[in-house]
Amino acid sequence: MNTNRRGFLKIAATAGVAAVAGPSDARAAPVRRISDDWLGMLTDISLCIGCRKCEWACRKANELGPPDEPIQDYEDMSVFKHHRRTDAKNYTVVNRYPPATPGGNPVDVKKQCMHCNEPACASACLVAAFRKTPEAPVIYNESVCIGCRYCMVACPFTIPAYSYDDPFTPAIKKCTMCFDRISKEGGIPACAEICPEGAISFGKRKDLIALARDKMRDKPGRYVDHIYGEHEVGGTCWLYISPKPFAELGFPELDTIPRPALTKTFLSAVPLVLIAWPALLMGAHAFTRRQEELGKDDKAKHSEKD
Amino acid sequence: MPRLFIAMLTILLGAAVAESARGQDKKMPLAMEELPCTFCHLCENPTPRYLCLRRCPRTSAASIDRKMSLKRGPDLVYLDELENLYLPVPFDHKGHAEMAKMTEGCAVCHHYTPEGAAHPACISCHEVSPKQRDMRKPSLKAAYHRQCMSCHREWSHETACGVCHPPKAGGAKSGVASRRPTKDDIVGKMHPPIPEPHTEIYEPRSKPVPGEKIIFRHKEHIHRFGLKCVDCHREDSCSRCHEKGKEHKQQTRTLAEHHKPCSTCHNVDDKNACDRCHWKEGESKPKPFDHASTGWPLSKQHVELGCRACHKRVPFHKLARKCDACHGDWKPDTFDHAVTGQVLDENHEEADCANCHANRKFDAPPKCDECHDEDDGIAFPAKRPGPEVIPSHRKNDKSTGG
Ligand code: SF4
Ligand code: SF4
Ligand code: SF4
Numbered sequence: 055m056n057t058n059r060r061g062f063l064k065i066a067a068t069a070g071v072a073a074v075a076g077p078s079d080a081r082a083a084p085v086r087r088i089s090d091d092w093l094g095m096l097t098d099i100s101l102c103i104g105c106r107k108c109e110w111a112c113r114k115a116n117e118l119g120p121p122d123e124p125i126q127d128y129e130d131m132s133v134f135k136h137h138r139r140t141d142a143k144n145y146t147v148v149n150r151y152p153p154a155t156p157g158g159n160p161v162d163v164k165k166q167c168m169h170c171n172e173p174a175c176a177s178a179c180l181v182a183a184f185r186k187t188p189e190a191p192v193i194y195n196e197s198v199c200i201g202c203r204y205c206m207v208a209c210p211f212t213i214p215a216y217s218y219d220d221p222f223t224p225a226i227k228k229c230t231m232c233f234d235r236i237s238k239e240g241g242i243p244a245c246a247e248i249c250p251e252g253a254i255s256f257g258k259r260k261d262l263i264a265l266a267r268d269k270m271r272d273k274p275g276r277y278v279d280h281i282y283g284e285h286e287v288g289g290t291c292w293l294y295i296s297p298k299p300f301a302e303l304g305f306p307e308l309d310t311i312p313r314p315a316l317t318k319t320f321l322s323a324v325p326l327v328l329i330a331w332p333a334l335l336m337g338a339h340a341f342t343r344r345q346e347e348l349g350k351d352d353k354a355k356h357s358e359k360d
Numbered sequence: 361m362p363r364l365f366i367a368m369l370t371i372l373l374g375a376a377v378a379e380s381a382r383g384q385d386k387k388m389p390l391a392m393e394e395l396p397c398t399f400c401h402l403c404e405n406p407t408p409r410y411l412c413l414r415r416c417p418r419t420s421a422a423s424i425d426r427k428m429s430l431k432r433g434p435d436l437v438y439l440d441e442l443e444n445l446y447l448p449v450p451f452d453h454k455g456h457a458e459m460a461k462m463t464e465g466c467a468v469c470h471h472y473t474p475e476g477a478a479h480p481a482c483i484s485c486h487e488v489s490p491k492q493r494d495m496r497k498p499s500l501k502a503a504y505h506r507q508c509m510s511c512h513r514e515w516s517h518e519t520a521c522g523v524c525h526p527p528k529a530g531g532a533k534s535g536v537a538s539r540r541p542t543k544d545d546i547v548g549k550m551h552p553p554i555p556e557p558h559t560e561i562y563e564p565r566s567k568p569v570p571g572e573k574i575i576f577r578h579k580e581h582i583h584r585f586g587l588k589c590v591d592c593h594r595e596d597s598c599s600r601c602h603e604k605g606k607e608h609k610q611q612t613r614t615l616a617e618h619h620k621p622c623s624t625c626h627n628v629d630d631k632n633a634c635d636r637c638h639w640k641e642g643e644s645k646p647k648p649f650d651h652a653s654t655g656w657p658l659s660k661q662h663v664e665l666g667c668r669a670c671h672k673r674v675p676f677h678k679l680a681r682k683c684d685a686c687h688g689d690w691k692p693d694t695f696d697h698a699v700t701g702q703v704l705d706e707n708h709e710e711a712d713c714a715n716c717h718a719n720r721k722f723d724a725p726p727k728c729d730e731c732h733d734e735d736d737g738i739a740f741p742a743k744r745p746g747p748e749v750i751p752s753h754r755k756n757d758k759s760t761g762g
Pocket of ligand 3: 250
């Protein structure tokens with residue numbers, strides 16, 4: 055099964071590159087192979103205590119709130135009564151879910167952009183406001199945003215948020231994996247730095263996957279056997295391990311198909327048509343269909359295994 | 361076995377396995393067959409060249425409890441290496457060591473102590489910087505929090521940062537000063553609420569005298585006097601309640617030690633005052649505290665109040681017998697006069713209190729002669745400075761006569 059899946063991924067990745075590398079499509083971020091040097095984050099949900107300090111640190115680091123916002127304000131746990139979404143002022147939010155076992159601790163989940171290996175937001179964007187950096191974080195250039203909100207529709211994790219502050223200068227906002235901070239020597243994302251439990255690890259994606267596997271092996275029974283983000287939508291650079299099935303924690307159940315392959319056909323189709331490349335379009339479409347079938351196949355096998 | 365430490369890192373249990381595997385002879389190498397390979401090796405097929413050994417030295421945690429005695433440990437440890445957003449944490453080492461005794465011992469926290477050495481400080485292995493060279497080893501901050509929260513969250517399922525972390529001045533709404541916190545700032549705050557005992561009458565345990573009884577009114581001390589459990593039970597060992605079923609030896613204590621929890625407020629050396637708590641069966645029980653015995657019977661408005669409403673400090677001290685001692689802040693624009701049953705009309709509502717209440721003696725009948733001529737027939741209560749209403753504290757009271 056594993057070999058099958060890896061084989062499939064390899065094919066998919068190579069094919070994906072082949073499919074879009076042909077035309078030097080300047081609007082969408084280039085899709086590249088998963089790199090061993092890609093950075094990433096791993097959230098160990100079993101360690102998170104729901105202290106919301108990551109929310110505070112994120113707002114401070116990204117100057118989303120008042121400059122001297124008291125950290126004690128984030129000790130207010132009444133926010134957990136409602137399920138919250140990320141928005142233009144909160145790139146990350148923590149939500150609380152019922153315990154994994156009766157009488158246990160509630161399960162708290164920090165949510166933010168997943169930094170997809172092949173970001174749908176980037177390929178959906180008409181003006182290339184989003185960019186997958188060579189280091190892995192998916193960042194954006196809000197000044198070119200035209201406010202079409204294709205990215206909001208395209209993102210499988212409903213992450214990008216629209217800033218409504220000013221209708222004439224639209225801006226899309228989301229977690230950047232603290233790109234500015236980590237670009238500096240020794241810098242680490244603000245949320246990972248403040249997390250009192252060390253629930254958020256920052257490092258190379260490849261090492262984080264190894265770390266996640268070690269954690270699972272070291273503490274049998276503590277985690278469900280799934281690294282969320284390892285394969286979902288072609289893999290993401292923010293990974294999660296959890297004591298409770300992901301479906302019960304608000305994580306969408308997704309296949310392993312990179313979203314750009316799907317969104318390209320309907321969101322970016324118009325300019326392609328303008329450049330009059332119908333043959334390629336047909337090819338890409340057929341390829342997507344094929345991938346879809348492969349994806350279903352893969353998923354079916356996966357659930358058989360479960 | 362309390363569930364407190366169930367959440368402890370499984371690797372610790374591993375250490376226990378390692379310990380039992382060593383058996384009596386401490387020189388014996390680890391009994392390999394008792395340990396899964398993955399206990400030491402990270403990969404499934406280690407080779408002599410690539411052993412992929414774990415770096416965690418927890419297996420050396422053995423024998424720690426035999427070396428370390430509770431008495432040699434410190435009472436209080438300040439955790440201040442990371443002071444930044446909060447003040448240092450005053451960590452009650454003694455209390456925690458006692459708790460640990462009930463489970464896996466000191467090694468619950470001091471999981472690595474090399475043979476013949478004292479406990480290394482956490483900081484000697486756990487890096488301060490959150491940017492870890494070794495992602496498998498928690499940073500100092502994470503190590504502290506995982507250790508604490510594995511138990512503290514187990515009890516309450518809460519994440520109450522303020523329990524251990526006194527806020528820095530300016531940061532907190534509570535206005536806590538930026539001083540070095542003491543044990544008193546946290547001890548007792550964390551303990552889940554304990555229902556107050558209904559027992560009032562106790563038998564003396566240390567030197568039983570036939571027929572002698574002691575009265576201690578828990579409810580009165582908690583609700584009226586405003587004491588917290590820890591105010592008296594400060595020196596109690598945790599195991600007194602938590603190790604159920606174990607016979608607790610009555611400690612031999614001096615009379616002074618015995619009376620210590622009471623002596624903060626009561627003069628226990630006064631031989632004439634013994635009968636406030638001690639009495640013989642058949643005689644009449646000591647009565648609960650009556651404020652009238654101080655020469656100041658409490659009026660209706662005051663009788664319901666807890667002592668702390670006026671006596672701010674423990675032990676309670678005599679206050680000046682002036683209304684102003686407590687009500688100095690009453691001013692025409694802050695005090696709603698209607699609570700007394702007398703609404704002030706617009707001619708009177710801005711008058712100074714002392715205009716009617718001479719010398720701010722609020723318990724004496726009000727006088728009108730400061731402004732009005734008595735010859736005009738203006739005197740309280742025949743003439744009132746506004747309409748009369750039911751005073752707020754008597755609203756639920758049928759007999760308004762008292
Ligand atoms: S999670 Fe959404 S916003 Fe983030 S990279 Fe993926 S598609 Fe883009
Ligand atoms: S990585 Fe940075 S931007 Fe993203 S959630 Fe963490 S603190 Fe916020
Ligand atoms: S700071 Fe860490 S422990 Fe606190 S809510 Fe965020 S992820 Fe969870």
